[in-house]
Amino acid sequence: MDLPPSSYHDSLEDFWDKEEEPEEIETVMKVVPSDYHQYLDVFSKLKAEKLPPHHACDHHIELEGSLPPVEVIYSLSNQESDTLRAYISENVEKVFIRQSSSSTSEPMLFVEKKDVGLPLCVEYHKLNSVTWKNKYPVSPMNQLLNVFNVSYILSNIDLRGAYNLLRIKEGDEHLTDFRTKYGSYEYLVMPFGLTNASASFQNLVNDILQYLLDVYVEIGENFISKNQMSFQQLIKQDEVQPPRYFAVKVESFSNLIDSIQKSLCILQKRYDSPLAGHPGQQKTLKLVKRDFHWSGMTQFVKDYVSSCQQCSRNKNIHHKKFGLLKPLPIPNGCLICLSMELITQLPLSNSFYLILVIVDRFSKMEIFIPTMSSITSLDLDHLFIKKIYSKHGLPYSIVSDRGSLFVSSFWINLCHQLKILRDLSTAYHPETDRQTERVNQILDQYPWMYVSYHQDDWNTWLPLAELTYNNSDHLSTKQSPFLTVYGRDPQFNSAHITQDTPSGKLSTKIQSVQQYVKRKLEVAISTFRRYADKIRASPPVFTPGDMVWLSSKNIKSTIPTKNSLKDVKTSTIPNWHQTPPPPIIIEEEEEWEVSQILDSKLKRGKLWYLVEWKGFSQDPEISTWEPIESLKIFPELVKDFHSLYPDKPGLNSSTA
Secondary structure (H helix, E strand, O other), rough: OOOOOOOOOOHHHHHOOOOOHHHHHHHHHHHHHHHHHHHHHOOOOOHHHHOOOOOOOOEEEOOOOOOOOOOOOOOOOHHHOOOHHHHHHHHOOOOOEEEOOOOOEEEEOOOOOOOEEEOEEEHHHHHHHHHHOOOOOOOHHHHHHHHHHOOOOOOOOOOOOHHHOEEOOOHHHHHOOEOOOEEEEOEOOOOOOOOOOOHHHHHHHHHHHHHHEOOOEEEEOHHHHHHHOHHHHHHOOOOOOOOOOOOOOOOOHHHHHHHHHHHHHHHHHHHHHHOOOOOHHHHHHHHHHHHOOOHHHHHHHHHHHOOHHHHHHHHOOOOOEEOOOOOOOOOOOOOEEEEEEEEEOOEOOOOEEEEEEEEEOOOOEEEEEEEOOOOOHHHHHHHHHHHHHHHHHHOOEEEOOOOOOOOHHHHHHHHHOOOOOEOOOOOOHHHHHHHHHHHHHHHHOOHHHHOOOOOOOOHHHHHHHHHHHHHOOOOOOOOHHHHHHHHHOOOOOHHHOOOOOHHHHHHHHHHHHHHOOOOOOHHHHHHHHHHHHHHEEEEOOOOOOOOEOOOOOOOOOOOOOOOOOOOOOOEOOOOOOOOOOOOOOEEEEEEEEEEEEEEEEEEEEEEEEEEOOOOOOOOOHHOOEHHHHOOOOOHHHHHHHHHHHOOOOEEEEEEE
């Protein structure tokens, strides 16, 4: 048990101030057991008479009414006057009291007590009558008395000036003013006689001994009690105890272990073996039931199968796709939230290989810009200023993929300088910018209907493709992007050109159109989310430190083959039910048996083999590279490996 912090010293002289009386030191050393002499400083009289620091439990005096009036001074005898003068001198020196000029003051008097002398008392009756009462909870007396039913050690501990260990809350000192014929003084520490002093002190003691409450101690207003069991437990817990591994006796423990081992052997044959092939819970249970039965067999099989690492790693997962649809917020207007993407791998057309597609996420207007294959971030900057900034102003945000152009430092700095928010899509997750992906599919179709046989003039058809798309009604908005942006449809025939619309009516029409578009987008998003979430599930909740399986679909594998047989799925890792075999003791040294050789390589002219250790085949991470010298006792394994993989580096390669 950690005792309350106290300074530690090499010699007893270091415990005390130079002015400590020798008799005081000798008395304390006789009372305190020698095992706790390192904490003698907590019994120091001089340290107890120093002004304590402010604490969260400082005594606060909150008034319910007005300040009490100044009271008259009582007459004192010569003996009482001498005692008062000594009291003031001593407490001013300890900084427990100081001179005061408060507008309220209480009288003081002396009440003679046996074995105490003449203790000074301040009549705080008037102050207490207007003070808000602190109803701090105190343990019931019957509960405190019940503690002594099994107690053998009872102690009456007198704390040195207990109330003086607590400060008056800063700003309340003037309320403790008491008048004497030698002047008015106020307390900096909590005096006796205040109405809430008991509650404040109880709060302080509870705060200090919080971690021991209801465990070893019961705290009362005037006493702290410990019983014999708690006291002995405190002594034992302070000592270093050896660990006890079998604290609870298990009846027929050897029979229980034997039963578990047999059950594991059965499951290894009926589930893990190649003849069983990890068939799943129901099929495994039926295989086991053919020849065996024991109590709790169904749950045992279920736990065993659910904790299989191989199944979690390799089997297909049939649950819904994790992650509910979270659409991007609808923009507040046209051409303020854009998305960008490059269409690549196009045939050469007038030195152009690529198409930069820009989509307005509100109106769905498209801008198609042919570019060269050697486009750089500086070229992207020029195209952005020429095609977007000069015609439509700065957008608020741009959604793009994580292509090299959009993550280059130049483009990042440009967006930062122009206060443009960059929204990057998640890698291998095209749903983030599905609308641009859909536009790309449409754009892939239109030019090829009109291009020449050699397909080298597609760039000349891009302006018409852009107009065609922007003049077509969009499925989400139910109207054309051109109408949404400009408030009118484009003219195709000069004979049908109408007169100009007044600016006021045009502005009103554009505003009405855009409000209509926003409502349609909200409906479209709600509908799409409803259907999308039917095939999705809420994502699992992960916390820092959780272990998960990571899909290797988009991660380069270290396995030397292009087609990985281990398409790892994402799921929480269960507890591994297989226990690796113990090491083999050879000449008092631990050795592990080699299961097979997986690979070989040459490193700095030296031959190394990737070794799978027996019993660890379920965890490829434990396979290690070992030098050829370590495998000289396994010539058959080396020979078998090279017979299967004759092109892998071997002894002839290392010596060549």
